[in-house]
Amino acid sequence: MTPRRASSRGAVEPFHVMEVLKAVAARRLSHDDVVLLCVGQPSTPAPEPVLAAAERALRAGTLGYTEAIGTLVLRRAIADHYRAQYGIGIDPDQIVVTTGSSGGFLLTLLAAFDPGDLVAVTRPGYPAYRNDVLAAGCRLLELACGAETRYQPTVAMLEALPEKPSGLVLASPANPTGTIIDAGELAALSRWCAANDVLLISDEIYHGISFGRPTHSAWESGQQSVVLGSLSKYQSMTGWRIGWLLLPEPLRRPVELLQGNLAICAPAISQAAGVAAFGPDARAELDGHVRRYAANRDILLARLPELGIASFAPPDGAFYAWCDIGHLTRDSQAWCADVLAATGVALAPGIDFDPVDGHRFMRLSFCGTAQDLAAGIDRLVAHLSR
Numbered sequence: 001m002t003p004r005r006a007s008s009r010g011a012v013e014p015f016h017v018m019e020v021l022k023a024v025a026a027r028r029l030s031h032d033d034v035v036l037l038c039v040g041q042p043s044t045p046a047p048e049p050v051l052a053a054a055e056r057a058l059r060a061g062t063l064g065y066t067e068a069i070g071t072l073v074l075r076r077a078i079a080d081h082y083r084a085q086y087g088i089g090i091d092p093d094q095i096v097v098t099t100g101s102s103g104g105f106l107l108t109l110l111a112a113f114d115p116g117d118l119v120a121v122t123r124p125g126y127p128a129y130r131n132d133v134l135a136a137g138c139r140l141l142e143l144a145c146g147a148e149t150r151y152q153p154t155v156a157m158l159e160a161l162p163e164k165p166s167g168l169v170l171a172s173p174a175n176p177t178g179t180i181i182d183a184g185e186l187a188a189l190s191r192w193c194a195a196n197d198v199l200l201i202s203d204e205i206y207h208g209i210s211f212g213r214p215t216h217s218a219w220e221s222g223q224q225s226v227v228l229g230s231l232s233k234y235q236s237m238t239g240w241r242i243g244w245l246l247l248p249e250p251l252r253r254p255v256e257l258l259q260g261n262l263a264i265c266a267p268a269i270s271q272a273a274g275v276a277a278f279g280p281d282a283r284a285e286l287d288g289h290v291r292r293y294a295a296n297r298d299i300l301l302a303r304l305p306e307l308g309i310a311s312f313a314p315p316d317g318a319f320y321a322w323c324d325i326g327h328l329t330r331d332s333q334a335w336c337a338d339v340l341a342a343t344g345v346a347l348a349p350g351i352d353f354d355p356v357d358g359h360r361f362m363r364l365s366f367c368g369t370a371q372d373l374a375a376g377i378d379r380l381v382a383h384l385s386r
């Protein structure tokens with residue numbers, strides 16, 4: 001008997017960078033030279049106070065299920081963070097702790113939209129947005145965003161749409177571009193969305209990693225939007241799977257109910273240890289990482305012209321450079337595979353982030369060591385001058 005077919009919901013696009021990582025693993029069997037400039041995660045472990053807290057938590061309690069919305073102590077730490085960082089007063093009950101911001105994004109889609117609702121995302125953008133919107137049965141609207149708007153959406157773009165969406169997803173700093181939306185535009189988008197009954201989902205998971213340009217939270221303009229936060233990036237804790245949602249009142253109970261059914265709760269040990277990620281010692285360690293990203297960014301910006309790359313998004317934050325390589329290829333996936341085979345340097349093909357124009361873009365990550373970055377660029381320069 002043939003097994004029953006899979007649902008159409010699971011027929012999502014692959015994350016093409018995973019193919020690069022597969023080729024990396026194959027290359028490592030025979031070569032000792034791989035430089036990873038394709039990954040979207042810090043190369044450092046969680047900060048020391050978190051590691052110490054995790055050790056204590058292992059021995060101290062049962063680490064069973066927690067409240068579906070997350071422990072009060074962690075939600076209080078998150079609320080304190082918003083007060084200190086943005087001057088926003090948040091009740092811990094407005095926060096739901098999730099399994100990474102990825103879990104929070106899915107809960108938001110399920111709680112806020114019905115199948116068939118139109119959800120707008122930016123292009124280029126983080127691929128899971130597109131794929132999750134479709135897997136949730138919603139219709140996808142991609143807003144083409146270019147250099148003229150720092151690759152961010154604007155009220156004018158939304159006004160010009162033939163159909164008003166039910167939701168708008170934006171990220172600042174963004175992946176893959178690293179750009180930060182202007183405070184005025186973010187406030188204008190928040191107001192427009194509230195006035196037009198559009199749910200704004202503001203992905204703020206790269207906050208803390210920015211290079212001079214200020215980051216603002218959508219909740220500075222009112223609490224009608226959903227804010228996504230995470231310990232993954234600034235706090236260097238991707239695998240610990242802790243994210244959170246700031247939720248407007250109508251979504252709180254539905255998200256709690258969905259979380260209780262879908263995941264029960266975020267990992268207990270990560271919640272217990274994650275509290276320490278907001279303390280001053282952790283911040284001092286983490287700010288050291290941000291200084292390294294900033295130094296790497298300077299190296300990269302100084303050397304991109306050596307690769308003939310003159311056009312790239314302004315990397316205001318996160319740790320990515322979104323580079324136009326149209327002078328080198330019209331097939332970023334094949335080009336990245338060739339570069340890896342010839343040089344051992346792994347880059348992320350643009351088609352992951354932009355299915356329309358991504359064939360002439362690549363994303364370069366600068367979250368690793370300065371030595372790796374310099375070695376990677378040296379090899380790319382030598383390869384391209386051949």
Ligand SMILES: Cc1ncc(COP(=O)(O)O)c(C=O)c1O
Nearest residue numbers: 040100101102126175230232243
């Ligand atoms: C823009 C953006 N949002 C969300 C995520 C998901 O992160 P996490 O689930 O680890 O919080 C990522 C991961 O790379 C990302 O780049």
